[in-house]
Amino acid sequence: MAQKPKRRVRHHVNPLSFRRPVELPDWSTAFANPELPLEVDVGCMHGTFMLERARRVPEHNFVGLEIRVPLVEEVRQRIERDALPNARVVLCNANTSFTDLFAPQSVHRVYVHFPDPWFKAKHHKRRLVKPEFLDAVASRLTPDGELQFATDYKDYAEEVLDLVEAHPRYTNRFGPRAPAQPDPERVLTNREAWHLSLGDPVYRYHWGLAPG
Numbered sequence: 123m124a125q126k127p128k129r130r131v132r133h134h135v136n137p138l139s140f141r142r143p144v145e146l147p148d149w150s151t152a153f154a155n156p157e158l159p160l161e162v163d164v165g166c167m168h169g170t171f172m173l174e175r176a177r178r179v180p181e182h183n184f185v186g187l188e189i190r191v192p193l194v195e196e197v198r199q200r201i202e203r204d205a206l207p208n209a210r211v212v213l214c215n216a217n218t219s220f221t222d223l224f225a226p227q228s229v230h231r232v233y234v235h236f237p238d239p240w241f242k243a244k245h246h247k248r249r250l251v252k253p254e255f256l257d258a259v260a261s262r263l264t265p266d267g268e269l270q271f272a273t274d275y276k277d278y279a280e281e282v283l284d285l286v287e288a289h290p291r292y293t294n295r296f297g298p299r300a301p302a303q304p305d306p307e308r309v310l311t312n313r314e315a316w317h318l319s320l321g322d323p324v325y326r327y328h329w330g331l332a333p334g
């Protein structure tokens with residue numbers, strides 16, 4: 123029997139060269155109940171984290187943002203197969219599409235889990251977390267909303283800490299520059315499970331919006 127050709131999933135897509143127009147979903151019809159609090163998983167990859175949370179927390183809606191086409195297709199199929207009424211995935215560059223995708227003050231929580239570190243200094247400009255991205259997220263979070271960030275890469279953790287802690291809209295939930303307290307109930311992402319199995323350190327921070 124002829125074998126189905128395997129889809130090639132590139133390891134990285136350079137966000138600075140991503141040119142596809144984003145298809146903006148109609149959020150009023152995208153979910154069974156559009157009124158539920160919205161959680162956004164930026165760089166959802168296979169959707170493992172987001173879909174497990176969608177199963178565990180049916181009283182919230184979930185959107186995965188992903189820049190790699192075959193992964194978006196895979197997540198879409200998983201959502202369909204599991205008939206999840208509270209999960210969606212969008213093909214986009216989150217750096218350029220975040221404010222177009224969501225209305226002001228409409229997102230309850232944003233996850234940035236293990237973003238590509240782009241190790242070489244000349245590639246740091248491709249990193250996801252930049253001042254403009256933080257502005258975009260702050261403008262879309264609800265007043266009680268939260269940005270959660272995790273990485274295994276100390277250099278990136280420190281860069282993000284410097285950026286977010288200097289940003290006037292954010293306040294660290296656990297005190298200035300403090301890591302998030304471990305939550306044994308939390309859903310692990312693919313990357314997090316892998317790093318924990320290797321005994322790698324994980325740098326995790328949660329920021330709310332500053333009052334006022």
Ligand SMILES: C[S@@+](CC[C@H](N)C(=O)[O-])C[C@H]1O[C@@H](n2cnc3c(N)ncnc32)[C@H](O)[C@@H]1O
Pocket residue numbers: 134135137164165166167168187188189190193214215216217234235236237238250311312313314
């Ligand atoms: C290292 S993986 C981490 C995946 C997952 N969050 C986890 O923790 O297992 C980073 C993911 O972010 C996606 N990504 C990178 N830059 C992006 C961007 N600008 N917009 C949307 N997705 C992006 C990549 O394609 C990749 O799937």
